[in-house]
Amino acid sequence: MTDHRAEMATFMFSDIEGSTRLWERHGSAMEGVLAGHDQLASSAVTDSGGLIFKHTGDGLVAAFHDPEAAIDAAVAMQRALASTEWHTVGRLRARMGVHSGVAQHRDGDYFGRTVNRCARLMSVAHGGQIVVSGATEALLDRPDSRSWSLIALGLHQLKDLSQPEQIYQVESAGLAHSFPKLNTVDTHPRSLPRVRGPSVGRHKLADTMQRRLASDRLCSLVGPGGVGKSRVAIDVAEQMLAGFPDGVWFCSVKDLTTAEAMAAAIAEVLRIDIADPSRAIPMVLSALGDRAAMLIIDGCEAAPDAACDLIEDLLDSCPTVRLVATSRERLRLRIGQLVVDPLEVPSSAEAAPEAIGLSPAVELFMGRAQGTSPEFELTAENAGTVAEICRRLDGLPLALELAAGQIATLDPADILARLERHVALKPRQGPTVEAVVSWSYESLDANHQRLFARLSVFDAGFDLAAAEAICTDKAIGADEVGFMLTNLVDKSLLATRRDGGSIRFRLLSLLRRFAGERLAEFGLKEPTEAKHFAYYRAFAGVAAAGLAGREEATWVDAFETEFANLRAAFWSASSAGRFHDAATLVWLTYSYAFGRTRYEIAEWAETAVDGLGDDLGEHGPELLTIVGWGFGVRGDVTTSSRFAREAVALARSQGRDPYVPHRLLIVGSILRGDLEQAAVEVMDAKASLRHTPDPRAAIDMLGFEAFTMAMSGRPSDAIACIDEALIQARATGNPSLIAWCLYESGVIEANLDSAAAGTALDHALELAELVKNRYITG
Template sequence: MTTTAATSRRRLPTGTVTFLFTDVEGSTRLVEAAGERWPTLLAEHDALVREAITGSGGTVVKTEGDGFFAAFASAIDAVTAAVAAQRGIAGHDWPEGLAPKVRMGLHTGLGLLGGDDYIGLDVHRAARIMAAAHGGQVVLSASTAALVEHELPVDVVLHDLGRHHLRDLSQAEGIFQLDITGLDARFPALRSLEAVPNNLPAQVTHFVGRRRERARVRELLESSHVVTVTGTGGTGKTRLALQVGSEVGGQFRDGVFFVDLAPVDDPEVVPSQILRALGEDSSPGNRPPRDALLERMGDLEVLLILDNFEQLIPAAPIVADLVSVAPRSRFLVTSRGPLRIAAEQEMPLEPMDLPDRRDVSRATDTDAVALFVDRAMAVRPDFTVTPENAAAVSELVRGLDGLPLAIELVASRVRLLPVPEILARLDPARPGTGTIDLPERQRTIEGAIEWSHDLLDPPVQDLFARLGVFAGGADLEQIERVCDDIDVDLLGGLAELVDQGLLRQVAAPGGRARFRTLHVIREVALLKLEASGTGEAVHRRHLEAYVAWAEEVAAHVLGEDRSAWLDRFDADHDNVRTALDWAAVHGETDLALRLAAASWRFWQSRGHLHEGRSRLETVVSLPGGEPLNRARALEALGGVYWWQGEIERCVPPYREALAIQRELGEPAEIANAIYNVAIGQAVAAVTTGITDEVRTEVYALYDEGEKIFRSLGDENGLGNITWGRGLAVSDLDDDVQQSLELFHRSIDHYRAAGNEFGMGWGMFEVAIFSARLGDIATAWDYLEEGLELFAPHRDVSAVVLFLSLAAALAQAADDEERAARLAGAVRGLRNSSGAKIVDHEITRIRGLSIEEIDPSRDDLEPLYRAGMAMDLAQAVEYALGRPVPTDGG
């Protein structure tokens, strides 16, 4: 910072002083956007902040760039200055899209002077408090809050944000927010250490050693956009990256995220995996995931840990593109080799430090022995290095080349054998240990795995090999389906593999038992599977297992437990991908058709529409296959087209599916295919043209479908027919009142069937058609009830439509600001989910549309952008706050 020329030691207050720090959030992007206008904008900002400070009796101590450091003898004067500055900034006439968002922090403490500047911890505390805030937010310490709480202006309220640990400060600080009437009071969580967003997996063992390596990675991350930790399998690359991520995550505004690439073989899936790790509700719908990822990353400051990149080197250009669009982010990659992109700094990870044979008395000072002891104590708490076993321990870790994974595997043997006997039975450097064409250290790892493997009974060895087919782990249920023909007690075999360190039990949604292997161990398992000659048969069993599983899940994803079933599918999405890829390559057309058809509701509900479309188009193009399986996949493909807003495109696959069903299908399937064609044809006619021929065909189809469903007593099918007929009556005959009655009846049918998904869509239509008839209150009632059905399941495609309706109803209540925020949320979530059906005429209230909102207006543009930044939960919470109409309507 530069000291203000007019500031002198005599003028700076001393004793109890309140410090104010300010900073423009996102100033780098603002500078780029403003271009030549930036100096003028900065001068206007500086004048507003300086006037507020000096006008309230404060002194500007320093300025740096767009930040101010000021001191006040009175705490209430400092608060008054902050309020005045925020009001001045909010009320200033800024150029479109260039309004600065200023964060402010206040703290009262001891004003110690050192020359013409303040020194001491309280200055640093004030700066850290400001750094935890967001643009437009004013936060203050508990000490400042205690001094001003009874003197605040009537239009300013203190809001307790709780205690937070701030970077570089050892003690937690109580933080309060100033809620200023007329200004935004809703902000994301403070950027405290507790609030650092992350998805880092919990570690069940201690991190041992690697101090130099950790320091080196942290140092490289400060100067390089991409740091790739390279080394052979088992050197501890992943564990090191996770440890560094936990240590430096607080330095990244938007957090640290771990991207597990071990289950992925297709470079095209990498963007989807990154989006998922970032906490997105979905893949980006009908846009390429890469495009959506680049757009999302442009606003973030994160540390991304990309783990196990070696099998995905063709995806390296994606990382290079991310560096370009997200210059404030950093990328920590683990791989057996470098990515070879310009922004990359490679850091080879060597094995752990080894003890000196000449001085075994200091063996425990080395990382390799410390790790061995830690892991040995986990299975035998009384284990220690003694003068009697020190030489054996030293020789053992030396023989394991100091490779962490090998050390951990062998340490588990301490439960059964003393170290000298372990050493006598394991000579990993001996020729023939591991595959001879592997690098020496990789041979050591395979040797350690082989040794653990050789201790297994043959049936458990078979179990180990079969587990290699699972990508990203598997629930016990799927493992049983793939391995039920092995002559082994499955639970006992799994327990033995866990004990040997070859398998890990991990947390799963719903508390189910789930298991996975480390990437390097899975590779060994797959090699053994292929060597056994049973690889193709086991892969087919894996495919069959996930077909049966997906069809079971599909039967539940429309009911009241939708969220739990969708979460289960999400956990095994990598296995579904692997199975579909294998099926396509090996000509398993029927199984591919069944698996893709069973998966489509997951792809739609969680927004993977782009991927779903690609996979369904692939499977329906495969040669052969049973016609009925093809019909179900065609119906799924038509459904994806529908949700992507390409209604005309969905009709041909629907018609082909109906033709197959009429020839071969059961009555319920025929009726469902009839419903699909009827609704697709009716809605497509809205844009292609309504004719008597279309009207006659659509109503004849609905009559036929209704007759079949009534004969079957199928309430869900009757709900579909009634709902679809409601759309037809509106679109083909413009009879809104009859449509409304039909939608009410559809809800009754869906409720009788236990179909929450259908109930929600009936409520959506009742809300729309009530609004069309001017009954806004009823529209709000049904909107809220339907939204509360869909939101808990994170059904982003559905929520987008409800938010669009909420925006239109806010517009009807003349609440333009609320409508603008909601319209922004719709646009942002539509882009991330691909649910372009929200743009179709059938989802709109005629004469009332959010398209009437002008997001470029100076007063609405910031609100629209704020809405675009909302995540799903924030947007739903905001939408459920019903506005009060200004006209009493």
């Protein structure tokens, strides 16, 4: 193996499980044991044509030209360890990982992203287990000559790495084959909403669903709103999680009216980057492919035909994916549907508290009531009333939870009396979930009602600080909001979840729609949306500044948490005709969206441009550039460049530096292969940077200048230029900027056939992964 250059190799990491404990227990005896271990390992690796290039305490790392040879060595080593007794120490158990890729070979050692990924892969295994990456599996081509086989363990997330890994386990005679779950970041990928408390009264339905999904690839649940369809689907997914190594995923399609929009929502849940929304369906089908996964598509009633079309496509194209669909109305699907009925309520003939308490509806009511008021019990005095409440609510779970949430302030007789009065006043509604929501809302005092209504402006959750800033008025002080939110949680009108060290609140979709209607009735929609916009515009300003600094990763997470609220703020401002405000938010969000392939930001920019007409304002050049970027990611470089040139002209007419559109013009020229024009654009951009306060722009242009130098036959100048860019980038401490310069350095070095290319590219990708910069990682 040649030193001082990037090489394609397969690596095997091995580590003795529990070695620290063995050293503490057996002391000096471990020195001889470790020497014997190293001798066995050396024989296994050498006999397979590999090279041990590093010892890591009680482990080792070996490199191979042949991926099958690497696995042969691992199998031989495991067999040797399994058959060797080490006196008082006993048998050693080693975990091993095998991964292939390009690494930098220097002075007898290997470095880079591939080596690091192999170490992470090995760390998820157990003693006696050999795990192999998808990259290695794809290189294997001699199945007849093997003494071993591979079994797929599914797609798993490795610690500190942004892209999941397809993992396989080696099986062979003489090796253990049964192991605990892999020690991955999330052992089974999932995206399931958290639910409150145990499921009640759904065991038979859950069993039926599991049997259906064992034999068929589709199960649909049909029932009225609030009956618990989503909860049953989530419970079954949790129970079946172990059978889906590629994960279980929950996607709400409520209010979506096209199959493309539904596919885009699924793509977001699966973390699939969609450049062109019209391509969402084929990209989702391709990404799911042969994955062993379960997908819950929740709320298909808004557009049942579109949902059915998408489900049929998934069934046809994804043979190992199981689907669960929920809807308020029956769907025209090839497989029969399960009806989710309300919970069984007590018979009117039942009088004993013990018998009444056996009813699933009463069990749910009591569980929720005792969560609010732990001292509440079912007694001879109140059992009949509780049973009547459950009957009046038809056993609908959401209605029962809302009613039980009143127990802290009302006794069962009061709840029943108020419920009867409410239904009598609105007989056409009947005792539906909507009626109970209305009744729960009307049981609030005026201040709680206004707060609840104002919460409808939040999308996908909010924290206390946001509610204090947006939902206060003369009657509701900021110091009261936290207490009032707790009251709404206790009444089941608001859900909570812990996000890291903080609590976030959210309204369920049905409650949010109801609250939005009340907000309009109060005449508070426009002012509350304006406060919501102002709050998130301020957030975006702070977050965008943070994104440019050393703490980029922290602010990326903040942007991701609040992106749905930024989206809601943009569309509320646009709907109100405040397009200059909307344009400001687009520009502040762009730096995050650009690096994380949130392509919808281009649609925002197009909406703002259309709304502003001839008066594009101070952010006009940026808006035109973002629109052009949108065309570029869809492959229309000509239109992209046209918008960029319009943006340059507008910036100059405003007396501003057109750095942002110049950057798009440079990229467009490179993509067209017109390196001469790219060099011209770089020089124009550099000339325009005299008054740009952001030093990152100058660093960025140094990188592009170095690239054009390298492509035009000036290697020495290119290396000097990119080295200077790297020095300046590292001084900023910004991971994305450093990664971008390293990436350009790697591309330049690769074109010069330099051994330094692999190291630069590996470091670039590692940094970019830390801040989820998919523009660089691809």
